Amino acid sequence: MAGLREAGLAGAALALTGGVAYVIWNLRDTKKRQEAEKVMLEQNLNAEKQEKLVEKEIRSETAREAPAVSQQGQARGSQVLVLGLDGAGKTSLLQCFATGSVEQEVSPTQGFHAVSINREELHIEFLEIGGEEKLRDYWPMYLKKARVLVFVLDAADFTRFPLAKTSLHRLLASEPYLPLVLLANKQDLPGACGVTELYESMALGSVGDGHKLSVLGTQLWKGSSDAHASAQDAYELILEMMNSNCEE
Ligand SMILES: Nc1nc2c(ncn2[C@@H]2O[C@H](COP(=O)(O)OP(=O)(O)OP(=O)(O)O)[C@@H](O)[C@H]2O)c(=O)[nH]1
Ligand SMILES: [Mg+2]
Known part of the structure; x- marks a missing residue:
């Protein structure tokens, strides 16, 4: 017990x-x-x-239809117009600006794609109009408000160089003082045309003296470790061209 x-x-x-x-x-x-x-x-x-x-700071907007031209007004603000043939890499560029890399699959832009960046004093609106043939007729309507034109080119697609050249020269002819940043994209692809050859191929020497222009090689493919640096260089160049346009 x-x-x-x-x-x-x-x-x-x-x-x-x-x-x-x-x-x-x-x-x-x-x-x-x-x-x-x-x-x-x-x-x-x-x-x-x-x-x-x-x-x-960053607002991204995509729509099947481009914004009405009447809403665009005539005054040049802080808009950067991003054009180029379909598949050149315009959306990839804007995705890099918005997120720092190309993480998601990009699909062809059916209308427009806009990315606004607001940082401290800086406000920029990047406006991409899709590059498909049916959308190219709308391109010139958006030139009036643009402070800088960014033309993205697939530097490895030689067969479409003549078409890209005609499209680009048509735009430049209608806006003789608009600064141009030409991006020779897809530099990662074998045989991609370098910036010097591209200057020749796009006959940029024949562009009037009124245009300030810069050519830069980029690579913006999904998952590329260089995409961020490429986009950063392009961004800085665009800013420089925007400022040069303000000083006039
Ligand atoms: N290899 C390689 N592929 C790229 C590069 N940039 C974009 N691409 C690919 O090219 C394809 C088209 O890219 P987008 O950014 O949609 O091209 P876009 O100019 O916006 O085309 P649209 O909207 O149709 O006018 C996609 O599959 C991208 O992943 C690059 O630098 N290198
Ligand atoms: Mg696109």
């Missing part, structure tokens, strides 16, 4: 210490959980803040 009682007491003591230990553990656990919840809450708030910031 005594053995049983002792065993009972020992059991009760164990249960008691176990209970105390549980309470302490539970208290510690609650404290830890509260701390963890606080950290999580702070992280969520920070993430929310960050999201809002990104939302505020």
Whole structure:
């Protein structure tokens, strides 16, 4: 009996210490959980803040129809018009500007694709009009408001150089003072034309003196580690050309 009682007491003591230990553990656990919840809450708030910031700084919009030309007005603002034949890499470029890389699959732009960047004093709206044949007739309508024209070219698609050249020269002829940034994209592809050859192939020497122009090689394919640096160089060049247009 005594053995049983002792065993009972020992059991009760164990249960008691176990209970105390549980309470302490539970208290510690609650404290830890509260701390963890606080950290999580702070992280969520920070993430929310960050999201809002990104939302505020970069807005991306795609639509099947281009914005009405009447809404465009006539004054040159901070719009950068991004044109080029279908498949050249215009959407990939804008995706890099908006997110820093080309992570998602891009699909052909059926109408327009706009990305607005607002950072401190800087506000730029990049407007891409799709490059399919049926959309090319709309291109000239958007030149009036553009401060800079970015023409993206698939530098490895030699067969379409003549078409790209005609399309580009038609645009330049209707806007004799519009600065041009020509992007020789897809430099990663074997045999892609370099910037010097492209200058010749696109007959840029024959473009009037009124045009400030720059040619830059880029590679913007999905997953490329160089895409970010390429897009960054293009972005800086565009900014420079925008500023040069302001100073006039
Ligand atoms: N290899 C390679 N592929 C690229 C590069 N840039 C874009 N592409 C690919 O080329 C295809 C067309 O790219 P888009 O960015 O949709 O071309 P786009 O000029 O917007 O074409 P449209 O909207 O049809 O006028 C996609 O499959 C891209 O992943 C590049 O530098 N290298
Ligand atoms: Mg596109």
